[in-house]
Each structure stands twice: as C-alpha cells, then as structure tokens.
Amino acid sequence: xxxxxxxxxxxxxxxxxxxxxxxxxxxxxxxxxxxxxxxxxxxxxxxxxxxxxxxxxxxxxxxxxxxxxxxxxxxxxxxxxxxxxxxxxxxxxxxxxxxxxxxxxxxxxxxxxxxxxxxxxxxxxxxxxxxxxxxxxxxxxxxxxxxxxxxxxxxxxxxxxxxxxxxxxxxxxxxxxxxxxxxxxxxxxxxxxxxxxxxxxxxxxxxxxxxxxxxxxxxxxxxxxxxxxxxxxxxxxxxxxxxxxxxxxxxx
Amino acid sequence: xxxxxxxxxxxxxxxxxxxxxxxxxxxxxxxxxxxxxxxxxxxxxxxxxxxxxxxxxxxxxxxxxxxxxxxxxxxxxxxxxxxxxxxxxxxxxxxxxxxxxxxxxxxxxxxxxxxxxxxxxxxxxxxxxxxxxxxxxxxxxxxxxxxxxxxxxxxxxxxxxxxxxxxxxxxxxxxxxxxxxxxxxxxxxxxxxxxxxxxxxxxxxxxxxxxxxxxxxxxxxxxxxxxxxxxxxxxxxxxxxxxxxxxxxxxxxxxxxxxxxx
Numbered sequence: 297x298x299x300x301x302x303x304x305x306x307x308x309x310x311x312x313x314x315x316x317x318x319x320x321x322x323x324x325x326x327x328x329x330x331x332x333x334x335x336x337x338x339x340x341x342x343x344x345x346x347x348x349x350x351x352x353x354x355x356x357x358x359x360x361x362x363x364x365x366x367x368x369x370x371x372x373x374x375x376x377x378x379x380x381x382x383x384x385x386x387x388x389x390x391x392x393x394x395x396x397x398x399x400x401x402x403x404x405x406x407x408x409x410x411x412x413x414x415x416x417x418x419x420x421x422x423x424x425x426x427x428x429x430x431x432x433x434x435x436x437x438x439x440x441x442x443x444x445x446x447x448x449x450x451x452x453x454x455x456x457x458x459x460x461x462x463x464x465x466x467x468x469x470x471x472x473x474x475x476x477x478x479x480x481x482x483x484x485x486x487x488x489x490x491x492x493x494x495x496x497x498x499x500x501x502x503x504x505x506x507x508x509x510x511x512x513x514x515x516x517x518x519x520x521x522x523x524x525x526x527x528x529x530x531x532x533x534x535x536x537x538x539x540x541x542x543x544x545x546x547x548x
Numbered sequence: 549x550x551x552x553x554x555x556x557x558x559x560x561x562x563x564x565x566x567x568x569x570x571x572x573x574x575x576x577x578x579x580x581x582x583x584x585x586x587x588x589x590x591x592x593x594x595x596x597x598x599x600x601x602x603x604x605x606x607x608x609x610x611x612x613x614x615x616x617x618x619x620x621x622x623x624x625x626x627x628x629x630x631x632x633x634x635x636x637x638x639x640x641x642x643x644x645x646x647x648x649x650x651x652x653x654x655x656x657x658x659x660x661x662x663x664x665x666x667x668x669x670x671x672x673x674x675x676x677x678x679x680x681x682x683x684x685x686x687x688x689x690x691x692x693x694x695x696x697x698x699x700x701x702x703x704x705x706x707x708x709x710x711x712x713x714x715x716x717x718x719x720x721x722x723x724x725x726x727x728x729x730x731x732x733x734x735x736x737x738x739x740x741x742x743x744x745x746x747x748x749x750x751x752x753x754x755x756x757x758x759x760x761x762x763x764x765x766x767x768x769x770x771x772x773x774x775x776x777x778x779x780x781x782x783x784x785x786x787x788x789x790x791x792x793x794x795x796x797x798x799x800x801x802x803x804x805x806x807x808x809x810x
Contacts, residue, residue, distance in 0.1 A: 320760075359636055361675070385672075385675050389668050392668075393664055393668050527668065
C-alpha cells in the first residue's frame with residue numbers, strides 16, 4: 297500500500313527504506329529474454345535467447361563486442377543496452393589510447409555501475425532499464441560480471457538473468473563445480489543447456505547466440521551456422537533435467 | 549637486433565633545444581623578420597637564436613608502389629635529430645586494418661599520435677558498422693583527420709597503401725594538411741627527391757615507353773630495396789634498415805631489409 301505513494305520519483309525513499317523506481321527498473325530487466333554466462337579458469341562464455349517480435353521480423357540482437365577481450369549480453373530495455381554498449385566501447389578505446397593496454401574488466405564494470413548509480417539519485421531522470429552480463433578476460437583471468445540498473449555489480453562463476461532465468465540458474469548451480477577445468481566446447485554446451493528452460497520455444501541455431509572469450513581467444517560471437525555443432529551437442533541433452541527445473545520455476 | 553626491443557626510442561633529450569645554428573632542413577624565418585623580432589642584437593647572433601618551434605624533423609623516407617592486385621609499402625627505420633641519430637630502429641609504419649597500412653615520414657611524435665588516432669577510428673568504425681574500414685574509406689578518413697588540424701598541422705608526410713574493395717592495389721600520397729590523391733607510386737620524406745625520378749623511370753617507364761610493362765610483386769619488392777639502398781647512399785637521414793610491407797589478398801607480409809648505417 298505504501299508502494300503507490302512513494303514510487304513516483306527515483307529520488308524518493310519509501311518508509312521501508314526502499315527506492316521503488318530502482319526496483320521497478322530491475323523488474324524491467326527480469327522481463328527481458330534470458331541471458332546466461334559462466335566461466336572456467338581459461339574461458340568465459342555467454343549465451344542468450346533472441347526473441348522475435350513477430351514472424352515477419354528478425355531476432356533481437358543481444359550480444360555485443362566491447363573490445364577484443366570483452367563483451368556483453370543485455371537483458372531488458374534493449375535501447376538502453378545499446379547506449380551503454382556504446383559507452384563501454386568508447387571507454388575501452390579511450391583507455392587503450394591513453395594507457396596502451398586493454399582495460400581491465402572489473403574496472404570498466406565499476407565505471408558503468410558508477411554511471412548507473414547517478415541515475416538512481418537524480419531527479420527528472422530514470423535509471424537504465426537494462427542489466428548486463430559482462431564477460432571478459434584480462435591479465436587477472438576470465439570474469440563474469442552482472443550489472444543492474446541500481447548501480448550494483450557482482451562477480452559470478454555463473455549467472456543468468458531475464459525471463460524464466462530461475463531455471464537457468466538452477467541448472468547452473470547443479471553443474472558449476474565442474475566448470476573450473478572444462479573445455480570450451482563443453483562450457484558452450486552447458487550455457488545453451490541452461491537456457492533451454494528459459495526459452496518459450498525450442499532452441500535452434502537461429503533463436504539463440506553464444507559468445508566466448510579466453511586468454512588466447514578474442515571475444516567471438518557465434519550465431520547461425522557457426523552455432524550449429526554446439527546446438528547439436530546441447531539440444532540432444534537430458535530432457536528430464538529440463539522438466540525438473542521447470543517444475544521448480546512454477547513452484548516459486 | 550638482440551637485446552634491443554623493436555620500436556624502442558633511445559633518444560636524446562629534447563630540452564634544452566640544440567643550440568648553435570638552425571639545424572638543416574628546419575625553417576628559419578627570413579633575416580628581416582629575425583632582425584625585427586630581435587631589435588638590439590647583431591646580425592650574426594640573430595642566426596644563433598630562434599624562437600621555440602613545436603615542430604622538428606626526425607627525417608626518414610617512405611615510399612609506396614601499387615600493383616594490379618598488390619601493394620608494396622616501405623619505410624626506413626632511422627630516426628634523426630639534427631645531425632645525430634636518435635634511434636636506428638623506429639618504425640614509420642602502422643597496420644590499420646588487415647588490408648590497409650599507413651607510413652609517415654616527418655616528426656616521430658606526430659606520427660605516433662596520428663597512427664594511434666587512426667587505429668582508434670578504425671576500431672570505432674568496426675564497432676559501429678560491423679565491418680572493417682575499407683582502404684578508400686581510410687584514405688578519406690586520414691585526409692579529414694589531417695585537415696581537422698589545418699591550423700596546427702600534423703608534421704607528417706603520409707603514404708597510405710591498401711587493397712580496395714575490388715582487390716586492386718592502391719597507394720595514396722598526402723601532404724601535411726590532407727590533400728591526397730591515388731597514385732601508382734609515391735615517395736615522401738627526406739629522400740623523396742632522390743627517389744621519385746627513379747620510380748618515374750622504373751615503374752612508369754616514362755623515359756622508355758617502348759619498354760613499358762606491368763611489374764610483378766617480386767620485381768617491385770626488389771626495386772623498392774634498390775631504391776632504399778640508393779637513397780641511403782646520398783641522404784644522411786635515411787638508412788639503418790627498411791621495413792617493407794607487401795599486401796596481397798592473402799594478407800600482410802613484412803620484410804626487414806638492412807641498409808647502410810653511416
């Protein structure tokens with residue numbers, strides 16, 4: 297009941313100590329189609345479900361390269377995501393120009409989060425309605441970060457965001473201990489498998505995309521035919537798993 | 549060379565600036581201007597002093613030759629400062645994309661910055677348009693970048709070489725403020741006067757039209773090596789070694805060819 301009185305403005309706290317506008321922005325992220333990311337000691341992998349507005353249209357692109365060693369998957373308001381992607385790319389380029397070295401992933405994520413925080417404290421503006429899964433590999437190894445409209449960011453071994461992502465997270469929690477030493481192909485397969493529960497329709501090589509980055513591999517996006525071999529490995533997986541996690545999703 | 553990393557600059561301090569007479573090939577204002585600017589000074593001593601200049605010439609020669617499906621771009625690696633050698637192993641050439649390279653003679657600091665700026669522009673283009681910048685686009689981009697600093701120019705004399713969208717070899721020569729033209733060959737830098745006539749004769753066969761023929765890639769590379777050898781004989785700012793880049797549809801190949809060290 298307090299929600300409606302204190303949720304007009306991002307600069308207003310509720311009596312419970314929450315800023316509802318920011319939470320609504322996070323809810324916007326949860327409405328977007330799913331993204332999942334996971335990492336091993338050598339690689340970080342990102343996968344996403346690309347939704348189509350109608351059969352007449354094309355799939356929504358959600359994975360973007362930020363730099364040779366870094367990329368993002370977005371969930372939520374795609375337009376906001378594009379703008380943030382441009383910001384990230386510019387920051388990386390600037391850093392490389394000034395310091396002649398690639399930007400470290402965590403620092404870029406922190407910069408982005410600081411930028412996001414500004415919009416949770418300024419009137420007449422709204423927070424970005426998009427969450428990013430940032431994967432990158434720098435001299436400290438591969439990383440997976442999640443950023444939210446609130447300006448929070450977290451580092452993960454594996455994470456999923458977006459609609460029906462709980463089933464993805466459950467799937468990732470099941471297997472995350474094995475990720476450490478996994479081969480790239482298996483990581484990609486796991487990423488796709490975790491998304492199976494998150495997609496309305498069956499996963500095919502046209503409605504999802506995968507990206508990976510590693511110590512010796514620049515950020516690469518796989519779509520369409522490039523994705524084919526991995527799809528066969530993933531989709532020909534264990535159907536029981538999918539049903540179980542879907543039941544969990546419905547229970548929550 | 550062993551122990552010396554490539555592109556290392558083991559140079560002299562630039563401050564204080566070299567005292568004594570104006571170094572060769574630098575601009576000295578005419579006597580009338582100097583005398584007016586320094587009213588109470590004798591004629592001789594006016595030649596000893598000069599106003600601070602943001603520019604200096606680090607010498608070097610750069611040349612490019614275009615073939616039907618290849619380009620050859622060469623630049624020596626000597627960096628001079630006045631009559632001294634600052635380094636024997638400084639590159640003048642930057643790979644902008646896998647089909648396009650840029651070589652610049654003139655001032656090292658300007659060259660380095662210009663090359664960085666263009667590489668950043670190439671990356672931005674690729675991010676925005678999802679394809680690499682083509683050589684003709686890069687040629688225009690370089691011209692725009694140079695003209696942007698029309699009133700404080702980059703002290704660089706550039707040669708851009710690449711394969712255009714159809715795979716034909718193209719070489720563009722520039723002046724310091726961005727005037728450019730696609731040419732069959734071009735030499736700029738301190739040895740340009742010594743080499744241009746040779747190339748007129750050996751690439752375009754201007755004095756022997758009856759022998760005019762298309763040169764193969766290997767012939768052009770040998771010609772470029774000979775030209776650098778000849779330039780380094782007479783031009784003190786060219787020598788040490790020459791980097792020769794060859795672009796074909798298979799990619800970029802690089803060769804380092806030694807030149808005289810005197």
